Amino acid sequence: MTMAMMQHAYDVYENRCPTRLVLDRLADKWAVLILDRLDEGPVRFNHIRRDIKGISQKVLSQTLKKLERDGLVSRAVFATVPVTVEYALTPLGRTLTETVSALAHWAERNMDAVLAAQRAYDEASPA
Amino acid sequence: MTMAMMQHAYDVYENRCPTRLVLDRLADKWAVLILDRLDEGPVRFNHIRRDIKGISQKVLSQTLKKLERDGLVSRAVFATVPVTVEYALTPLGRTLTETVSALAHWAERNMDAVLAAQRAYDEASPA
DNA sequence: CAGGATCCTACGCGATACTG
DNA sequence: CAGTATCGCGTAGGATCCTG
Numbered sequence: 001m002t003m004a005m006m007q008h009a010y011d012v013y014e015n016r017c018p019t020r021l022v023l024d025r026l027a028d029k030w031a032v033l034i035l036d037r038l039d040e041g042p043v044r045f046n047h048i049r050r051d052i053k054g055i056s057q058k059v060l061s062q063t064l065k066k067l068e069r070d071g072l073v074s075r076a077v078f079a080t081v082p083v084t085v086e087y088a089l090t091p092l093g094r095t096l097t098e099t100v101s102a103l104a105h106w107a108e109r110n111m112d113a114v115l116a117a118q119r120a121y122d123e124a125s126p127a
Numbered sequence: 128m129t130m131a132m133m134q135h136a137y138d139v140y141e142n143r144c145p146t147r148l149v150l151d152r153l154a155d156k157w158a159v160l161i162l163d164r165l166d167e168g169p170v171r172f173n174h175i176r177r178d179i180k181g182i183s184q185k186v187l188s189q190t191l192k193k194l195e196r197d198g199l200v201s202r203a204v205f206a207t208v209p210v211t212v213e214y215a216l217t218p219l220g221r222t223l224t225e226t227v228s229a230l231a232h233w234a235e236r237n238m239d240a241v242l243a244a245q246r247a248y249d250e251a252s253p254a
Numbered sequence: 255c256a257g258g259a260t261c262c263t264a265c266g267c268g269a270t271a272c273t274g
Numbered sequence: 275c276a277g278t279a280t281c282g283c284g285t286a287g288g289a290t291c292c293t294g
Contacts, residue, residue: 045255
């Protein structure tokens with residue numbers, strides 16, 4: 001038991017730690033993008049699909065379902081014709097977006113540094 | 128172009144946006160755990176391997192290499208017998224750990240709420 | 255519009271064996 | 275100790291078609 005371990009109430013490094021399950025969900029590119037997108041307010045299915053370029057309908061559907069199951073996203077159905085479905089953050093989900101969008105914005109701010117590092121690395125050891 | 132888009136200098140929702148590349152690396156369970164582990168100071172390969180239960184040697188090796196390529200992690204070789212290799216965060220990597228560990232700690236704090244939500248969801252629509 | 259059901263394939267990853 | 279190399283399987287996920 002090191003100091004590193006001590007600061008976690010649960011041992012996130014432990015194999016079957018439940019925190020891992022949550023981290024599994026969060027540590028997903030699409031989930032991060034979706035949560036970040038929902039932070040702006042409720043959005044309909046195909047709207048998300050259009051906004052987040054490159055996500056397939058299947059994966060969007062799956063990811064939304066997982067996020068809903070985790071209690072992070074709510075799904076509201078309106079009896080219009082055709083039917084309208086709105087996805088939104090739950091209160092729990094809203095407690096997460098600050099952290100998640102911090103991650104997205106870190107990526108944005110430090111993208112150049114990362115790309116530079118990659119170039120340097122690739123030059124040092126060419127394929 | 129919605130308001131949601133406006134607050135990003137780059138459009139993270141865009142398919143080939145370089146931010147996506149960074150997010151791809153960050154949105155990885157093992158990378159998060161490794162970065163969180165390295166936050167405590169330099170660690171040797173097999174030490175990480177032992178601490179982070181369930182990670183295979185192959186994936187650890189791969190992930191460390193990617194993190195090094197991204198300039199987030201440094202690799203120091205010491206000419207002992209047998210050889211010693213220490214992994215540590217770079218200055219760039221250190222700017223990330225606050226965010227990353229925030230994610231890990233959110234997972235830890237809200238794990239119970241998520242698990243409860245999952246139970247409720249599963250009860251509502253049994254398989 | 256908001257998905258469900260299928261088919262199919264690339265590849266992520268574990269297991270194993272070997273090396274400097 | 276700190277990895278690389280190879281094989282082989284499982285599955286995530288794209289493409290396509292269909293529906294209330």
